[in-house]
Amino acid sequence: MTRGDPRDWMWSEALQMLAQAERLHQQVFRPQTAGRLRANWEPPVDVLETDHEVLILASLPGVDVEKVEAVIENGTLVLSGERIVPAELRTAKIHRMELPQGRFERRIDLPPGRYGDVRRFEVNGCLAVTLAKVGTRRQP
Numbered sequence: 001m002t003r004g005d006p007r008d009w010m011w012s013e014a015l016q017m018l019a020q021a022e023r024l025h026q027q028v029f030r031p032q033t034a035g036r037l038r039a040n041w042e043p044p045v046d047v048l049e050t051d052h053e054v055l056i057l058a059s060l061p062g063v064d065v066e067k068v069e070a071v072i073e074n075g076t077l078v079l080s081g082e083r084i085v086p087a088e089l090r091t092a093k094i095h096r097m098e099l100p101q102g103r104f105e106r107r108i109d110l111p112p113g114r115y116g117d118v119r120r121f122e123v124n125g126c127l128a129v130t131l132a133k134v135g136t137r138r139q140p
Helices: 006-029
Strands: 045-049 053-059 069-073 076-083 102-109 115-123 126-133
Touching (some): 045 102, 053 076
Antiparallel strands (some): 045 053, 076 102, 115 126
16 A cells, blocks of 8 residues: 555554454453353354365464364354463553454354264364265275
8 A cells, every 4th residue: 555645544544443443342342141151253264175075274373272162063063162361461561452362153054965084183273173074985
C-alpha cells in the first residue's frame, strides 16, 4: 500500500484496529451458558481427501493436542478443547494479543462414507486427524 494521503492510510489502520478490538472483545467477554462452557473460538482447518482416507489439519499452536477431544457425530467431526492462558498474562504488559484463548470447538462436515482407523498426531503446531475409509484398501 502506498502512503499517499495520510488520512487514507490512517483511516484504514484505525478501522483494522477497531475490527481487531471487536474480535478480542467477543472472545474475552462472550457470556457462558449455565452448566456448560461454550466455545469462544474456532480453529481454522484444512480437509483433504484421498481414495483411502480423509485428513483434517486443525491449526492449534500452543494447545496440547493430546487433550483435544475428537468425536464423530452424525457425519461431523467435532474437535474441542482449550487453549490455556499463560500464567505470564496475569502480570505482563500486553502489546499485542491475537491468538484466541479459552475453549474452542470446530465442527467439520465429513465427506459421505464410513470411517474406521482414526489416527491423531501433531505436526508443526497442527492437530492432524486421519480417518481411514471403510471398504477401501490402502496401498503399501
